[in-house]
Amino acid sequence: MRTLLTALAASTILAGAAQATAVYPLDRATILVSSPFDFKVELDAVHPEADISVTVNGKPYAETFGTAAEYVAEEKGADDAVLGSALILRDLALAEPGSYTVEVKAGDETKTVTWEVYTTPETPKAKNIIFFLGDGLSVAHRTAARIMSQGMTEGKADGRLAMDDLDHMAFIGTSSTHSIATDSANTMSAYMTGHKSRVNALGVYADRTAPTQDDPRVETIAEALRRTTGKSIGVVTTSELEDATPAAVVSHTRKRSDKADIVGMFYDIQPEVMLGGGSAYFLKSDIPGSKRKDDKDYVAMFREAGYTLATSAAELDAARGSNSGKLLGLFHTGNMDTKLDRSFLHQGSVGKFPDQPGLVEMTRTALDELSKNEDGFFLMVEGASIDKMSHPMDWDRAVIDTIEFDQAVAAARAFAETHPDTLIVVTGDHTHGVSVIGTIDDDKPGDEMREKVGTYDDAGFPTYTDADGDGYPDKIDVSRRLAIFSSNFPDYYETWAPKMDGPFEPSVKNEKGEYVANEAYKDLPGAVLRIGNLPKSADTAVHAVDDVVLQATGPGAEAFKGYMEQSDVYKVLADAFALGTVQK
Numbered sequence: 193m194r195t196l197l198t199a200l201a202a203s204t205i206l207a208g209a210a211q212a213t214a215v216y217p218l219d220r221a222t223i224l225v226s227s228p229f230d231f232k233v234e235l236d237a238v239h240p241e242a243d244i245s246v247t248v249n250g251k252p253y254a255e256t257f258g259t260a261a262e263y264v265a266e267e268k269g270a271d272d273a274v275l276g277s278a279l280i281l282r283d284l285a286l287a288e289p290g291s292y293t294v295e296v297k298a299g300d301e302t303k304t305v306t307w308e309v310y311t312t313p314e315t316p317k318a319k320n321i322i323f324f325l326g327d328g329l330s331v332a333h334r335t336a337a338r339i340m341s342q343g344m345t346e347g348k349a350d351g352r353l354a355m356d357d358l359d360h361m362a363f364i365g366t367s368s369t370h371s372i373a374t375d376s377a378n379t380m381s382a383y384m385t386g387h388k389s390r391v392n393a394l395g396v397y398a399d400r401t402a403p404t405q406d407d408p409r410v411e412t413i414a415e416a417l418r419r420t421t422g423k424s425i426g427v428v429t430t431s432e433l434e435d436a437t438p439a440a441v442v443s444h445t446r447k448r449s450d451k452a453d454i455v456g457m458f459y460d461i462q463p464e465v466m467l468g469g470g471s472a473y474f475l476k477s478d479i480p481g482s483k484r485k486d487d488k489d490y491v492a493m494f495r496e497a498g499y500t501l502a503t504s505a506a507e508l509d510a511a512r513g514s515n516s517g518k519l520l521g522l523f524h525t526g527n528m529d530t531k532l533d534r535s536f537l538h539q540g541s542v543g544k545f546p547d548q549p550g551l552v553e554m555t556r557t558a559l560d561e562l563s564k565n566e567d568g569f570f571l572m573v574e575g576a577s578i579d580k581m582s583h584p585m586d587w588d589r590a591v592i593d594t595i596e597f598d599q600a601v602a603a604a605r606a607f608a609e610t611h612p613d614t615l616i617v618v619t620g621d622h623t624h625g626v627s628v629i630g631t632i633d634d635d636k637p638g639d640e641m642r643e644k645v646g647t648y649d650d651a652g653f654p655t656y657t658d659a660d661g662d663g664y665p666d667k668i669d670v671s672r673r674l675a676i677f678s679s680n681f682p683d684y685y686e687t688w689a690p691k692m693d694g695p696f697e698p699s700v701k702n703e704k705g706e707y708v709a710n711e712a713y714k715d716l717p718g719a720v721l722r723i724g725n726l727p728k729s730a731d732t733a734v735h736a737v738d739d740v741v742l743q744a745t746g747p748g749a750e751a752f753k754g755y756m757e758q759s760d761v762y763k764v765l766a767d768a769f770a771l772g773t774v775q776k
């Protein structure tokens with residue numbers, strides 16, 4: 193028994209220490225023709241250069257790639273341990289479509305990968321693409337948003353969401369290259385580059401070395417647009433502009449938290465319209481509120497580059513007529529507040545940032561500006577707080593933000609009515625483990641709140657109203673409201689009611705560094721302690737591995753169908769814009 197355990201322990205240690213031979217891009221990568229990417233071979237041992245053989249479709253690789261890779265005799269790990277030899281070839285581009293089988297041999301190490309290099313039709317199908325990303329958008333968010341916003345009578349919805357009527361649909365697999373689970377960096381990066389990657393990575397394959405910005409790069413859609421078209425680029429979000437989702441449009445880093453550098457990556461691309469939060473990383477270090485550690489003043493740099501700056505809804509409105517063609521809106525030092533707080537409850541940080549524009553206004557302004565370009569545009573719009581409020585299980589804030597996201601989709605559909613050469617895509621990056629299971633009815637007898645949860649026939653219909661017809665419920669704390677629960681959670685107090693005083697903070701750190709239920713909610717009427725089913729290192733609910741639903745309409749949308757990998761979506765965007773044929 194002891195021998196077996198020792199052997200098991202030894203093999204575990206070996207498996208932990210040993211890196212498999214790796215080739216980037218990974219096997220089954222699909223690569224847009226002529227799009228630059230970095231090729232890297234990671235060997236598990238040190239090999240003299242002469243002992244390393246790399247062929248492409250049976251011929252020495254340099255014949256196909258046109259140039260030799262840099263040989264690194266000994267790549268070092270974080271603890272200076274030697275990881276093995278490597279070959280790196282930056283900015284490779286393959287101009288011939290077809291199948292490329294790369295075979296690596298060095299000593300007893302072998303690795304074979306096959307890539308598919310694809311072209312696109314020569315004629316673009318669409319002039320504009322509007323790509324809507326509901327962060328964490330799951331089926332339950334949509335169902336809850338439809339019921340809360342439109343109501344339901346005798347089992348039929350009294351109205352529809354704008355996203356309900358997009359005519360093409362696909363299920364999207366969101367898993368990352370090293371795990372079935374995923375985050376907002378690698379998921380959005382797969383949409384925006386056509387390559388899957390590892391959790392936390394943007395625009396790169398995650399290699400084995402410690403530096404975060406030397407990893408093998410792939411081209412972002414923003415770079416492809418600059419390389420092959422004269423189109424304008426817009427990025428609109430309710431999060432920090434340098435947060436993972438908007439960052440994925442332009443960035444290359446292994447670590448999404450490289451936020452100060454990500455602002456520099458936006459500066460390199462200079463999207464014509466950038467609207468969101470996150471000014472703390474644009475301001476130089478000596479300005480109060482700055483999170484930079486250097487003296488780069490990106491607000492000044494963008495201004496010098498011709499951008500009109502807006503820091504409030506009023507300034508954004510004024511900037512619409514400025515006609516500079518370049519617009520930078522920074523409406524918060526961090527993430528913008530939720531729609532529920534901005535427009536209805538005035539909680540969160542709304543006291544400090546009282547005039548934040550909404551996602552609908554930002555989307556409309558971006559469309560006004562970008563549509564001035566006769567070559568067309570690519571606009572990414574993110575509803576960020578759907579995710580940011582689903583983590584702490586603040587379902588009212590997450591669902592109200594889903595309604596706001598849907599109203600931004602409605603604004604895009606109105607634009608597409610007069611601009612039918614526009615492809616609209618609406619999707620999430622990953623899901624949450626969330627479900628609507630019925631209602632919670634305060635008027636049921638008793639004190640125990642769990643007895644007031646209505647299921648099956650007993651759930652009936654919630655009592656939200658929308659007297660002013662703005663698409664938002666007049667009140668969220670109605671007596672019979674939606675019962676929405678998470679499948680996964682840290683220890684927390686379930687209070688069965690909307691959080692009227694500001695976003696929910698379900699758990700807090702104890703002296704041991706573990707997350708425990710936040711006692712601030714302990715004495716609320718009916719609150720019950722739920723013991724978590726996640727590791728105690730989790731402070732909130734986590735992402736689900738469940739598929740995302742993508743919907744689309746407009747020219748090119750017919751390519752969305754069945755099950756698709758997240759990285760396959762990029763090919764549809766590239767096809768719509770004919771990025772695989774050089775037009776410039």
Ligand SMILES: [Zn+2]
Pocket residue numbers: 328376579580583735
């Ligand atoms: Zn998330």
